[in-house]
Each structure stands twice: as structure tokens, then as C-alpha cells.
Amino acid sequence: MSSLLTPEIMAFVGNKTKPQRELVTRRDIRKYAVATSNRQKKYLNGDEAPPMFHWHLFWDVVELEDLSNDGVNIDSLLPNLPLFKAMAGGVDFEYLKPIFPGDWLTAIRTLTNIYEKKGRSGDLIFYEVLMEITNDKGDLVIRDKRTTLMR
Amino acid sequence: MKYSKENIGDEIPGREYTPNIAQSMLYNASLWNAHRIHFDYEYATREEGYEGLIVPGPLIGDWLHQCIQEWLGDSGRIHSISYSNRLASTVGETLTSGGVITGVDDTGNTAEIEVFVKNAKGEIVAPGSAVVKF
Numbered sequence: 001m002s003s004l005l006t007p008e009i010m011a012f013v014g015n016k017t018k019p020q021r022e023l024v025t026r027r028d029i030r031k032y033a034v035a036t037s038n039r040q041k042k043y044l045n046g047d048e049a050p051p052m053f054h055w056h057l058f059w060d061v062v063e064l065e066d067l068s069n070d071g072v073n074i075d076s077l078l079p080n081l082p083l084f085k086a087m088a089g090g091v092d093f094e095y096l097k098p099i100f101p102g103d104w105l106t107a108i109r110t111l112t113n114i115y116e117k118k119g120r121s122g123d124l125i126f127y128e129v130l131m132e133i134t135n136d137k138g139d140l141v142i143r144d145k146r147t148t149l150m151r
Numbered sequence: 152m153k154y155s156k157e158n159i160g161d162e163i164p165g166r167e168y169t170p171n172i173a174q175s176m177l178y179n180a181s182l183w184n185a186h187r188i189h190f191d192y193e194y195a196t197r198e199e200g201y202e203g204l205i206v207p208g209p210l211i212g213d214w215l216h217q218c219i220q221e222w223l224g225d226s227g228r229i230h231s232i233s234y235s236n237r238l239a240s241t242v243g244e245t246l247t248s249g250g251v252i253t254g255v256d257d258t259g260n261t262a263e264i265e266v267f268v269k270n271a272k273g274e275i276v277a278p279g280s281a282v283v284k285f
Contacts, residue, residue, distance in 0.1 A: 037168055037217075050213075090236075
């Protein structure tokens with residue numbers, strides 16, 4: 001079987017983003033809590049961020065011209081891949097500290113792996129990204145490992 | 152409430168969700184996710200071959216968290232969780248979360264929970280497992 005993953009593609013493993021620093025606001029927490037049908041008052045009032053709020057906080061604010069026809073953008077950590085329809089795969093999160101409005105958090109994402117598999121309907125490429133989120137004191141707040149499929 | 156090994160096998164309460172297109176739009180907008188499978192019916196069905204608009208995978212992931220967090224209330228926190236999106240779900244489907252306690256440590260300070268979101272056919276669309284700390 002010939003591999004879709006060339007040495008040029010694999011050389012991107014280890015690629016890191018620049019630190020991205022963002023402010024947590026009560027309003028953003030409230031919007032996130034409502035949009036996810038959360039029922040807990042502390043989240044609906046924006047007193048504390050619910051788990052997974054960090055997906056809202058650190059999703060790339062991509063410019064419109066950078067979206068492809070399917071409305072997504074290719075992760076800036078990735079090289080050009082021969083497959084480009086993305087699907088959510090598995091995640092693994094560690095929540096080490098709570099998040100409150102007013103917190104400034106910084107994320108650095110690292111491309112940690114790229115691999116391929118034969119799926120039922122053809123080849124699939126998987127890639128794994130580790131996002132480490134720290135507060136201004138340098139404490140690790142969340143460790144987020146994510147696998148995405150390209151088909 | 153104090154948990155012990157006797158609680159292994161206990162179910163934790165779940166709930167039903169019937170996501171509509173407005174919820175999907177607000178959720179995706181809050182992320183900055185313009186993936187067309189979530190709001191463009193023609194694109195989702197013709198180009199991608201789905202049966203309808205797709206419920207965002209991380210929204211279902213959030214519901215796994217909610218199942219645990221509602222059960223915990225203020226008495227504990229999710230320390231870690233892993234889950235995967237196994238099957239696509241379409242907007243308008245009714246999805247149900249739930250879980251079971253699969254482990255409690257000797258001190259009763261840490262427990263392991265299996266969680267899921269199922270569709271109306273009873274298929275698990277997203278299984279997960281978590282460690283919680285009281």
C-alpha cells in the first residue's frame with residue numbers, strides 16, 4: 001500500500017502555534033452556556049466557565065477568505081494534505097483549574113501526530129493536536145488532546 | 152453525598168436534547184465554526200451525503216460533560232474526560248445522555264464514570280469516560 005503521508009508532510013509533526021492570549025468574559029460564557037442548553041445557574045449567569053468553554057475561547061478567528069467551500073479552514077499547523085474533509089474524532093481533556101470571567105488565558109497548540117488508516121469508504125488521515133492552556137501565573141489550566149479525521 | 156465502591160454500577164441521570172437549527176447556529180457562531188454541514192441543507196445532503204444538517208460533534212461532547220456536571224452539582228469537578236464522536240446525528244433528532252459509575256477509589260474522593268449520548272434508535276453516538284474528583 002502506498003502511503004499518503006510523505007516525509008514532507010510528516011516533517012510538520014512537532015509544529016507549534018504562537019501563544020494565543022484571550023480574555024474570558026461573562027457575556028461569552030453566558031452565550032456559550034445558552035447555546036449548549038446548559039441548565040446550571042453558575043454557567044448561565046457567567047459566574048464560571050463550563051467545561052469545553054475553552055473551545056469557544058481558542059477557536060481560530062479565521063478570515064472569511066481563508067474558509068474553503070465547505071466553510072472550514074485547514075488547521076494552520078498542517079501541511080497540504082491529500083484529503084481535506086474534516087470530521088470530529090476523539091478528544092481527551094484534563095481540567096486542572098476552574099475558569100472565571102476576567103481570566104486571561106494563553107494557549108499553545110502543537111501538532112503531535114499524523115497517521116493514516118483504511119476506512120470503510122476509503123483512506124483516512126488522522127492528525128492529533130495538543131493544546132496547553134495556561135493562566136498568567138503560568139499554571140496549566142487545561143490540557144486538550146484532539147484527534148481530527150480527514151476524508 | 153459520599154460515594155464508595157458500593158456505588159459502582161449506579162446510573163447517573165441523563166437528559167434529552169432535541170437540537171434545532173437555531174441552537175446549532177448559535178453554537179457554531181459562538182465558536183466561529185462555519186462548517187457548511189451544520190447550516191446548509193443542500194450542501195450537507197448533496198455534497199457530503201448526510202441525511203440532514205449535522206449536529207456539531209463538540210456540542211454532543213459538551214452534553215457528555217453536562218451529564219456529569221449536573222450530577223455533581225457543586226460537590227465535585229470533572230478532572231479528565233475522553234470521548235469520541237462515533238456516529239453523525241442530524242438536527243431535529245432527539246438525543247439522550249446518561250452515564251454509570253464504574254469506579255470509586257478507597258478514599259471516596261475520586262470516581263470513574265462512563266458517559267454516553269444515544270440517538271432514538273438506541274445507538275451510542277458518542278461514548279466517553281471521565282474521572283471526577285469530589
